[in-house]
Amino acid sequence: MTIYLLAAILLVSLSGFYIGKNRASALVVGARIQSLPQYHGLRIALWCGLPALFLLGLWVVLEPFVIQSLVRNSLPPEFFNLSGDEAILAMMEISNLAQGIVGTQSGLPYAEQAASLLISMNQLSDYAMIVVVSVVSLSALVVAQSKVTADFPALESVEKAFNVFIFLSSAVAVLTTVAIVLSLLFESFKFFEQVPLHEFLFGLKWNPQIAIRADQGASTGAFGAVPVFSGTLLIAFVAILVAGPIGLASAVYFAEYANPRVRDVAKPTLELLAGIPTVVYGFFAALTVAPLVRELGLSLGLAVEARSALAAGIVMGIMIIPFISSLADDVITAVPQSLREGSYAMGATQSETIKYVIFPAALPGIVGAFLLAISRAIGETMIVAMAAGLNANLTANPLENVTTVTVQIVVALIGDQEFDDPKTLSAFALGLILFFMTLILNVFALMIVKRYREQYE
Amino acid sequence: MNRGFSRTTGGKPLSSLNIRRQRAERRFRRIGLFGVGLALASVLFLLGTIFSSGYSAFWRLHFAVDIDFDPVLMNVSSDPSLEELRDVNYLSLFRKNLERSYPEVKDRSERRKLAQMFSESVPDVLESLVISNPSLVGSKQRIWVLSSSSAEMIYKGAAPRDIEEKRRVLTDQQLTWLDQWHGENLTRTRFNFRFFTSGPSRSPELAGLGGAIVGSALTLLVTLLISFPMGVAAAIYLEEYAPKNRVSEIIEVNINNLAAVPSIIFGLLGLAVLLNVFGLPRGTPLVGGIVLSLMTLPTIIIASRAALKAVPPSIRDGALAMGASPMQTIFHHVLPLAMPGILTGSIIGLAQALGETAPLLMIGMFAFVADTPSGILDQASSLPVQIYLWAESSERGYVELTAAAIMIILVFLVFMNLLAVFLRKKFERRW
Numbered sequence: 001m002t003i004y005l006l007a008a009i010l011l012v013s014l015s016g017f018y019i020g021k022n023r024a025s026a027l028v029v030g031a032r033i034q035s036l037p038q039y040h041g042l043r044i045a046l047w048c049g050l051p052a053l054f055l056l057g058l059w060v061v062l063e064p065f066v067i068q069s070l071v072r073n074s075l076p077p078e079f080f081n082l083s084g085d086e087a088i089l090a091m092m093e094i095s096n097l098a099q100g101i102v103g104t105q106s107g108l109p110y111a112e113q114a115a116s117l118l119i120s121m122n123q124l125s126d127y128a129m130i131v132v133v134s135v136v137s138l139s140a141l142v143v144a145q146s147k148v149t150a151d152f153p154a155l156e157s158v159e160k161a162f163n164v165f166i167f168l169s170s171a172v173a174v175l176t177t178v179a180i181v182l183s184l185l186f187e188s189f190k191f192f193e194q195v196p197l198h199e200f201l202f203g204l205k206w207n208p209q210i211a212i213r214a215d216q217g218a219s220t221g222a223f224g225a226v227p228v229f230s231g232t233l234l235i236a237f238v239a240i241l242v243a244g245p246i247g248l249a250s251a252v253y254f255a256e257y258a259n260p261r262v263r264d265v266a267k268p269t270l271e272l273l274a275g276i277p278t279v280v281y282g283f284f285a286a287l288t289v290a291p292l293v294r295e296l297g298l299s300l301g302l303a304v305e306a307r308s309a310l311a312a313g314i315v316m317g318i319m320i321i322p323f324i325s326s327l328a329d330d331v332i333t334a335v336p337q338s339l340r341e342g343s344y345a346m347g348a349t350q351s352e353t354i355k356y357v358i359f360p361a362a363l364p365g366i367v368g369a370f371l372l373a374i375s376r377a378i379g380e381t382m383i384v385a386m387a388a389g390l391n392a393n394l395t396a397n398p399l400e401n402v403t404t405v406t407v408q409i410v411v412a413l414i415g416d417q418e419f420d421d422p423k424t425l426s427a428f429a430l431g432l433i434l435f436f437m438t439l440i441l442n443v444f445a446l447m448i449v450k451r452y453r454e455q456y457e
Numbered sequence: 458m459n460r461g462f463s464r465t466t467g468g469k470p471l472s473s474l475n476i477r478r479q480r481a482e483r484r485f486r487r488i489g490l491f492g493v494g495l496a497l498a499s500v501l502f503l504l505g506t507i508f509s510s511g512y513s514a515f516w517r518l519h520f521a522v523d524i525d526f527d528p529v530l531m532n533v534s535s536d537p538s539l540e541e542l543r544d545v546n547y548l549s550l551f552r553k554n555l556e557r558s559y560p561e562v563k564d565r566s567e568r569r570k571l572a573q574m575f576s577e578s579v580p581d582v583l584e585s586l587v588i589s590n591p592s593l594v595g596s597k598q599r600i601w602v603l604s605s606s607s608a609e610m611i612y613k614g615a616a617p618r619d620i621e622e623k624r625r626v627l628t629d630q631q632l633t634w635l636d637q638w639h640g641e642n643l644t645r646t647r648f649n650f651r652f653f654t655s656g657p658s659r660s661p662e663l664a665g666l667g668g669a670i671v672g673s674a675l676t677l678l679v680t681l682l683i684s685f686p687m688g689v690a691a692a693i694y695l696e697e698y699a700p701k702n703r704v705s706e707i708i709e710v711n712i713n714n715l716a717a718v719p720s721i722i723f724g725l726l727g728l729a730v731l732l733n734v735f736g737l738p739r740g741t742p743l744v745g746g747i748v749l750s751l752m753t754l755p756t757i758i759i760a761s762r763a764a765l766k767a768v769p770p771s772i773r774d775g776a777l778a779m780g781a782s783p784m785q786t787i788f789h790h791v792l793p794l795a796m797p798g799i800l801t802g803s804i805i806g807l808a809q810a811l812g813e814t815a816p817l818l819m820i821g822m823f824a825f826v827a828d829t830p831s832g833i834l835d836q837a838s839s840l841p842v843q844i845y846l847w848a849e850s851s852e853r854g855y856v857e858l859t860a861a862a863i864m865i866i867l868v869f870l871v872f873m874n875l876l877a878v879f880l881r882k883k884f885e886r887r888w
Contacts, residue, residue, distance in 0.1 A: 061735065159784045166698065170691035173712045173758070176751050180722060183729035249492025257489055270496050273503075275870060277812025279841045280507070280863050283848045287856065288506045318499045325496070349478055351485035372717070379719025381815035382841075386848055406721050406815070413728065413819055431725045435718065442717040 001126055002060060005133055009056070012137045013049035016144065020044035023148045035154035043154045046161050047144040052137035059129050067121045074117055076110050094118060184435060187419075187428035194422045195223045200429060202226060206392030206403075208412065208423040223426055225433070227392035231309065231402030235384060236377040238313025238398055239320060243373060246317075247324025248366070254325070255332040256354055267326075274322040282386030285315035290387055302399060305389070310398040312387040316380055320373045327372065331365025332358060334453065364452040371445035375438040381406040405430045507867075510615075511860025514652065517662060518609040519601040520575060521643040524554050524583065526593045537594060542587050547580035570631055576603035576662050601645065606661040606854030608635055612644070616853055626853060652861065656827050657843065661854025664847075666862055668829045672742060672822070672837030673811060679746020679833055680753055680810050685803055687750075688757030692799075693787060695758070696765040716755035723752045724819025732820060740821035743833040748816045753806040760802020764795040797884035804877040808870050814841040840866045 021041035027033050071094065072079075082090060090111070097115035148154075192200070203224015250270065254263055290311035297304030304310070335358050343353040359366075389401030390411060412427035419425065471479070528534065530553050533541045555562075555571055562568050579602045586600070587593050607626040610616035612635060616626050627635065638644050655665035691712075699705040727748035731737045737744050768791050776786040792799075817823075822842050830837035838846075840862065847859040 064736065155782055155784075159782055162784050163698065166690040166694035169687040170694040170699075170708050170712075170758075172687060172751075173691065173715055173754065174708055176715060176726070176754075177711050179730055180718070180726050183726055184722075187729055246492045246495050249489050250496050253486075253489030253493050257486055258493075266493055266497065269500060270493070273496070273500055275808065275812075275874060276503070277814065277841050277844075277866060277870070279812070279814045279844050279848070280503075280867070283844065283859055283863060284503050284506060286848060287510070288502075318496075318503070321496050321499070349482045351482045352478070354485070375717060379721065381719070381721045382845065385815075386845070406719070409721055409725070410815070410818060414823060417728075419733065428725060428729070431722055435722050438717065438719055439714060442714060446713065 001129075002056065005056060005130060006053075008134065009049055009052045009137055012052075012134075012141060013045040016044035016048040016141050017041035019141070019145050020148055020154075023145065024154070027148070027150050032150065034151045035156075039154040039158050040148050040152070043157045044141065044144040044148075046158065047140040048137050050161075051140060052133050055136055056129070056133050059125075059133070063125050063129075067118065067125060070121060071114055071118050075114060079110065098122070180435065184428050184432040187425055188432045190419075191422055191425035191429045194425070195429075199223060200225050204394055206408070208408070208426055221423065223422060225405075225430065227394040228403055228405055228408055228430065229433075230394055230396070231388070231392065232378055232404040232406075234309050234396060234398060234402055235313045235316060235388060235404055236374055238310060239316035239377045240370065240374060242314050242317025243320040243324050244370065247321045247373075248328055250321070250325045251328035251332055252354060255329050256350065256358075267329075270325060271322045273319065274326075276319075278319065278380060278382040279386070281315050281319050282382040282384075285311055285383055285387035289315050297399060304399045305401045307387060307389045307401040308399050309388065309402045312384050313398060315387065316377050316383050319380070319383065320376055323373045323376060324369050327369035328362075328366050331362045331369065331449070331452065334365070335361045362452075364448045368445040368449035368452070371441050371448070375441035375445070378441075379406065379434060379438050381410060385410045405434050409434075507860050507863050511857055511862075511864045513613045513615060514857040514861035515649050516613075516646045517649045517651070518604040518612050519645050519647055520604050520608075520638060521599050521601055521645075522551075522554065522575070522579075523558055523597060523599050524551070525557065525597045526550075526587065526595060528594055530554070531594065533594065535595060537591065539588065539591070542591060542594075543584075545584070545587070547583045547587075551575075551579050551583060567630065570628055571634065574605055574608050574631055574634060576605055577660050578603055578663050601647075603662050604644075606852070607631075609662060610853055611635060612639075613857075615857055652858075656829060657825060657838065657846070658827075661852055661858055664855075664858055666840070666843060666865060668826055669838045669840045669843035669862075670865075671829050672826075673839040673841075675742035675830060675833050675837060676745040676749060676817075676839055677807060677811055679742055680750040681803075681807060683747060684750035684753045684757055684806065688754050688803065688806075689761050689792075689799060691754070691758045692761030692765055693792075696762045697783070697787060697791070712755050712758055715751075716759065719815075720752055720813055721815040721819065723748050724816030726751070727816060727820040738834055738836075740824055740826075740836045741834050742830065742837050742839075744820050745817050745822050745837075745839065746833065748820060749810040749813060752813065752816065753810045756806035756809065757799075757803050760806070761795070761799045764798025764802065765791065767798065768794045794886065797880050797886075801877040801881045804873050804880070808873040808877075811869060811873070812841055812866065814845055817842050818845070840869075 018041060020043065021037045024033060024035070024037035024040035068091070072091070079087065079090060094111050094114045095118065097111055098118040200223050203222060204226050205222040205224045206227050207222040254267055258266065290306060290308065293308060293311040293314070294304045294306060297308075339357050339361060340353055343357045344350075348356070384404045384407050388407055389403050390407065391401065392403050392408075393400055395402060409427040409430050412423055412430075417424045528537070531537075531542075531545045531550055533545060552568070552572060556568065559571060562571055582600070582602055604612070607616070608631065611618055611625075611627050611632065618625070618632070622629050625632075635644075651663065652665045653670070654667040655663065656668035658664040695705065695709065695712075699708070727744055731744050731747060732739055737747075772790050772794065773786055776790045777783075781789065817839055822837065822839055823846060824836055824838075826836050826838050828835075844859055844862045844866065847855045847862060
């Protein structure tokens with residue numbers, strides 16, 4: 001239904017465009033025209049399309065709510081005596097009946113009647129939508145095309161619409177951030193109604209199992225997130241331990257030693273690592289690195305678990321090598337040549353120059369690069385979802401298995417989601433913490449890098 | 458390159474201090490080289506692992522079986538109608554034919570083991586053969602059918618052979634059959650077309666990527682349609698129109714921060730807002746595309762801004778001096794010159810979106826969808842999610858499928874990146 005209406009609106013807009021363009025072209029013969037014909041056409045097309053589309057969108061979004069509440073109000077008083085869950089079930093049965101899905105007959109006496117009311121309301125709403133939208137679109141066509149005169153500033157109208165469009169497009173970034181924060185906060189509040197905030201932040205036990213039946217005691221599970229955070233940090237730490245030295249060493253080599261031809265080949269190859277989807281790293285970690293680490297550990301007489309933090313951390317480290325190497329490369333190259341020359345003039349070797357002059361000068365930038373890499377490692381999902389453990393384990397031993405914030409989010413949301421149970425909602429509380437952790441790291445890192453850049457400009 | 462002290466010793470003998478310094482210099486240089494080497498080695502190791510465990514999935518093992526389409530076995534008349542042929546129990550036809558071909562296999566469980574050498578799809582293959590050509594009834598045919606995944610794993614060497622029977626995927630008896638058939642030329646390998654066309658399956662030998670490729674394409678299409686126009690529009694606003702004030706600053710800071718938000722958070726946003734508030738259908742390319750476009754938007758905006766900034770102001774001034782309106786200046790003069798840079802950035806953004814898994818898991822694109830999606834409102838899978846699902850399956854046959862699927866996605870990514878490089882090299886202008 002909506003699709004056909006969309007097509008109809010497009011059709012009206014298109015014909016509006018041609019009507020406007022032709023009428024304006026006809027004007028050109030006699031008089032000097034203020035705007036080119038195609039802008040007259042565009043203006044009419046926009047008038048035919050935008051208000052109608054807006055209305056259609058609003059209608060589609062609001063329709064179910066309005067109809068649902070109307071149907072609910074028509075129900076007999078005994079419906080309102082039902083408990084919350086029963087009422088939801090009853091409404092579901094009514095909508096199932098209306099869609100012709102027969103199966104769960106609980107024998108509500110008023111269900112049939114309400115269902116037929118629902119059907120007729122849906123139909124009525126559909127007809128009304130067609131009428132209203134087409135009236136809006138067509139009347140816009142009539143009004144807008146009457147304004148096609150030689151001195152009408154059509155270009156200005158189109159320009160105004162364009163300005164609004166580009167402003168709204170850039171505002172989407174702000175809206176997205178606001179929506180992220182609001183939705184995470186909203187769901188987290190629901191979570192913190194059931195689990196106290198201090199328990200979540202400081203509790204040492206994470207075991208989000210929930211009772212399947214209500215009478216299984218108050219076994220709502222434990223939601224102490226400390227082991228989850230410690231696992232995240234442990235894996236990120238291993239990753240930085242791997243990526244830091246390798247990334248920094250290659251950055252120094254590329255920036256100071258490599259001849260241009262080697263650099264032109266090796267640098268893009270290294271940056272290939274940044275383009276590989278993380279699910280590929282996850283597969284690599286689970287299939288190759290984890291067994292390798294385990295065997296190596298066993299041969300050294302160490303007990304390594306199958307999903308050890310070490311394996312996940314190593315692979316995550318490989319993933320973030322290109323981040324560190326290209327960011328550090330940038331800051332090292334940005335150190336002014338005069339500093340190097342001063343150092344050489346004092347008789348320092350190249351390595352001494354790098355160690356004692358360039359590193360201290362580039363240190364803020366390098367710290368920024370490391371912070372960005374850590375933030376990246378904390379937010380990474382697929383590698384840990386495939387190679388790290390599921391059980392929260394409060395340990396600093398990288399040979400054991402630990403879980404991470406992102407893994408717990410995935411675990412909570414894959415499978416049955418119920419938005420009133422703390423297991424599902426815990427994902428949003430974890431997401432909220434994750435969002436702010438990465439946000440602070442990023443803002444801090446960008447600040448350092450920016451200040452550092454200004455220093456040498 | 459010839460900077461610093463190390464190469465300027467001339468012919469003079471070196472003091473011990475200087476020898477030490479030279480050694481330190483060489484050591485430092487070697488550490489750098491070692492870092493690069495280690496990084497490149499891990500690229501090679503990763504790709505090597507993927508290719509060596511994935512290439513075999515492009516070939517499938519087939520066995521020859523002699524099938525007697527005996528009307529008595531099929532329980533039909535000698536000149537059966539299509540209806541009758543549809544009602545035939547092809548599984549039992551296949552089993553009875555195996556009994557005839559291998560009369561020495563008497564034991565019930567042995568017979569089951571024999572049947573398990575073949576793919577579960579054999580009855581369906583027989584059915585479609587007979588339906589498309591009813592004259593087969595009454596004839597004897599040698600038919601090539603897919604082997605089971607376990608037999609194939611042993612045949613390809615992907616599963617260990619020389620271990621005790623309990624831990625092997627085939628029994629000793631099955632192993633003997635495999636060798637016997639191989640000796641009698643009853644085995645052959647053929648290119649695995651099914652891998653590119655069919656959907657996921659519970660049997661590895663039947664599973665394919667077709668549905669996931671279509672799902673990814675639809676998702677990416679939605680992403681492109683939303684993020685490209687909006688990203689370019691936002692870049693135009695920020696670069697050409699935005700006044701230097703608080704609002705512009707907030708927008709700018711926001712875009713930079715969004716670029717670094719973990720992808721899983723976008724998935725949570727999609728779940729909480731698109732699915733729960735707006736009630737959009739779960740697990741569809743529409744929702745996936747919207748989420749991925751929010752994620753891609755910062756990349757496209759940042760790249761487009763750089764491209765717009767590179768267009769010299771004289772171009773704008775010239776157009777404005779000729780009486781063009783600001784919008785005309787942008788559309789007729791600035792955008793065409795910035796387009797190569799914008800396209801390059803957008804393609805790279807889309808390539809990232811193609812490999813993104815976590816947000817799609819959050820919005821429910823992980824269901825087992827057997828059919829190829831036909832529109833953006835159908836439940837769909839996508840390439841990276843399929844890789845994740847296969848990687849999580851315990852059956853050994855899925856390992857090579859996962860690796861092969863990764864090869865396919867890498868091919869797509871390489872192609873997209875080459876396209877971006879090509880556009881940049883071919884159309885980039887410098888002033």
